Amino acid sequence: MIGRVLSFPTLRASMIRGVVDGLAERPGAANNFLGAMRAVSTWALVRDHLTASITDGIEPYAATSGHKPWTDAQNAAAHEHLTGHVRRGVMLMIYTGQRGSDVVRLGWTDIDENGFRLAQQKTGREVWCPIVAELATEMSGWEKAPGPFVRQASGRPFTRKLFSKHFDTQREAIPALKDVILHGLRATAVVRLRRAGLSTAQIQDVIGMSMAMIERYARFADRKTSGQAAILHMAAARK
Template identity: 65%
Template sequence: MPRQRNRAAVKLPKGVHRVVSRGREYFYFQPGRGTDHAGPRIALPNDPHSPEFWNAIRQAQGLAGAVPVDTFGAVLDGYLEFIKTSGTITAGTIDQYERALRIARKAWGSLPAKGLRPVHVQAVMDGLAETPGKANNFLSAMRALSTWARVRDHVEHSLTEGVKPYAKDSGHKPWTPAQIEAALSKLTGVIRRGVVLYMWTGMRGSDAVRLGWTDIDEGGFSYRAQKTGREVYCPIVPELEAEMSTWAKRPGPFLLQEGGRADGQRYTRKLFSKHFAEARDKIPELAGVTLHGLRCTAVIRLRRAGLSTAQIGDIVGMSLPMIERYCRFADRKTSGKAALLTLKRTSEEQNCKTSQNRKT
């Protein structure tokens, strides 16, 4: 039977040590352990996922003095440590939450956590009104923190109840045929290859930068989506197969950096997006397009090919509501064209009487 991973085995700061004795875990702080200059041994709380544990470390280090464990900053420390060690949240999401929650730490770090209310969150949202995207990211992070803190009795009420996000704009727009043509004809190298991969698979950037020859299984890509953990099977369409026939078969992902000291190194989603943006800005026809817009483009293409929402979800690893959202404009446009054809057909049938028909 495989040994279960111990939940408490987290990455500990320098000077913090874990000891297992008689089946129980103990933690203590002792800088320089095992040397002639070892400091005093200070016992720590036994739950490294609690705010008390990390405040005790700060006190032992002498960095912050006696920090009350009920401050919002202490609760925030506990939450961030939880999401970093839970193994259920991707690095990209953790990074997004950390950046968003810096706003919260600056606003309420030294205040009692149990004194916070939705009105305080709303006040921050109002202050971010000119940057609705940033505001919505902040609210999303606060909702997750509030849920975690509430069930652990770090706060007495939901911190976000009744707080509404700002209305989204049209979001990432699908690429037009002209934009796709310009990209294929003017982009070169790995950037063009990435656009082709995004366009014909509809996968997320975090998956596209990991995809390689070894992910091919019976005419399609078989992989586990990094963001959701969902198993995805994406068929390789003939257009993509033709492009891939010109790609060198080698170990590793399809998208590797080109030139300079990083030549041959793997891409991260963020770095590939940066390099794409640099290449895009040199092509006037591509002004305003985004890589994520190609995900929308792929979804619309699959819908127009007659696939159901569930089938599209299996191919691109996307939730059904999000697929419906991406297809809303395309579906309305298709329905409108069909209605126009019906109206024209009806009009032609009403006006097709000949003189012989009238006599009859």
């Protein structure tokens, strides 16, 4: 079946380029796709299913240190303008630091002693996320119904992709959120917990992120805090 599909003369590098370009806002996903297509292209070439590579000339996106955390202003805009179940999902992401694929599955039955106990879908890692006061206040108005907290108008659960589409719809009307990416809220959670004084190991227990990635985001928070302290110190010295 794969051989017959790859034999179609319409399968060209321009098509692969189109998909990669279409994923510009998700460079990690674009690079994963390109890597898979390179493997397919190599497999097909040596079996004469293709006469030329379908990935030549297509470069991956440059590696980054992770998704950009939301700023305090962007967080404030989310709190002020997002509504309905989109707001619920975003608040869960802000205060738990979990991926969208896990947030859309969270419900009342996942609560264990004032926190969420869950096995992350992507990694299988079991984490316990405390329900902080701000999130508890948000949740106080949510109905006690079976199933996930975040649901479509029909009552059906969201998939991660469908939730992202609904978020994008609301985001279009909020200028302050123009450039944000939902996955950036994982980084935002790291910065928030670092500011609260948690160590890298403690943050890993709460969020379930790799130590290396936590360190990258934590250094950003540490540099910002140090820079703000320097400004206050210089202002005091001038006086």
